[in-house]
Amino acid sequence: MYTEHSLDAVPSGSKTQARAAAVLQLPALPDDEQITENVPFDEIVVGQSASRSRELTMDDVRLFAAVSANRNPVHLDARFAAGSGHGKVIAHGMWSGALVSGLIGSRLPGPGTVYLSQDLHFLHTISVGDRITATVTVLEKRLADKVVVLECGCVNQDGVLVASGVAEVVAPGAKVRAEAVELPEVQLIGHHQYDALLKKCETLAPVPTAVAYPCNEPSLRAAVDAAQAGLIEPVLVGPARDIRAIAARHGLAIDGYRLIDVEYPKDAAETAARLARDGEVEALMKGSLHTDELMGAVVRKDNALRTAARISHVFVMHVPTYARTLLITDAAINISPSLEDKVHIVQNAIHLAQVLGVSKPNVAILSAVENVNPKIPSTLEAAVLCKMADRGQITGGVLDGPLAFDNAISVEAARTKGITSPVAGNADILLVPDMVAGNMLAKQLTFLANADAAGIVLGAKVPVILTSRADNLRSRLASCAIAALLANANRLLAQAARGL
Secondary structure: OEEOOOOOOOOOOOOOOOOOOEEEOOOOOOHHHOEEEOOOHHHOOOOOEEEEEEEOOHHHHHHHHHHHOOOOHHHHOHHHHHOOOOOOOEOOHHHHHHHHHHHHHHOOOOOOOEEEEEEEEEOOOOEOOOEEEEEEEEEEEEOOOOEEEEEEEEEOOOOOEEEEEEEEEEOOOOOOEEEOOOOOOEEEOOOHHHHHHHHHOOOOOOEEEEEEOOOOHHHHHHHHHHHHOOOEEEEEEEOHHHHHHHHHHHOOOOOOOEEEEOOOHHHHHHHHHHHHHOOOOOEEEEOOOOHHHHHHHHHOHHHOOEOOOOOEEEEEEEOOOOOOOEEEEOOOOOOOOOHHHHHHHHHHHHHHHHHOOOOOOEEEEEOOOOOOOOOOHHHHHHHHHHHHHHOOOOOOOEEEEEEOHHHHHOHHHHHHOOOOOOOOOOOOEEEOOOHHHHHHHHHHHHHHOOOEEEEEEEOEOOOEEOOOOOOOHHHHHHHHHHHHHHHHHHHHHHHHHOOO
């Protein structure tokens, strides 16, 4: 009996249609399967059988759903399945049929077989973690048309028959023996990290948020979508006539939101900043104005939104091929930060990671190499930042650097280069040398690695949500969710300071 190695399961998310995010490689074939060999009609004997076993993973369920376009939530949504008659997620019935089909096509009769019919009865459900053994047994041979009739059965790890039936196939007439065809890697792109982020906000009240100049459809829709998701309570700041016209043209319901009529982008930014200064809102959100117009209002002294920390930006990245949420900083605000600036940038990012649930984040300080080189300033700064963390001048995280990007995110790459570090291969935060490097890195992950990126500005008294016209709905909502978590953390700190 041949037993396939199962694929590693990836933890599922908490929302409907949450999908795993991993690159799946089909298991290596054992020695006796490196060569594919069939059983031609003349060699088949009545009573002959073949078997194959496989453990069902959630990845199998998701992949089958993707290929078949079967979105039945009993297979994909744990909460829905819990309320069904099954009590938990179950496999698609035809998944067991696929096991039978694979066995017939690769083992008995094997390559060259043509299906005529398949009859299957599904007797019991299959759950994630069940180990199913599919068996086909020759019942009959028909010489006239080279048809073989096969009894098909699938049993679970407890010996319970879960599916049974009969297949009729045309067996190959000639012997085939060749190297097994290499199957492709399969990548399931999903958003379980995103779902987990939204779940953190389920018990929080919507955050009053001034949306500065939402004068195009993407920025206004972002605010409406976030409000409908219960993340923010928008205050729309901009030309009222234009905003209402955009809402009407695109079917966006804004009648329930406060609307402050301000004509120009710069004035909208100033008004939004003053709302934050006066405590009327707890977050700011960029509309269709330029980022520097909004940030100019944020840093203006008379708006009193500055703190002792330097303003910095963080991309919160959900990368399908990386198990951790990845924070990249600074990729949007500080162009060529000094060493002193980077102290603030790192500390801001550590605080955000803690708010997101990482109690002691790993900080990888990136450069082109992993050794200190006096000719590369970023390596010197990395060494100094690590020593500052050792002396308590940067707190709350574990710092290491300089690290090249591969060493920061790959344990194997770090091991190959002889790097022993709790950070290498397990980074939560990537501190980039400058804005150009950070911006390119974040956009490469977004457009080449299918990552979701949420943008947030830290260091002011309120979080500032920066969204881009290129952002999808997930990224926009994630940015608002992060702001909601930060606003809640700020609220709790203020209450603690007042002794409440």
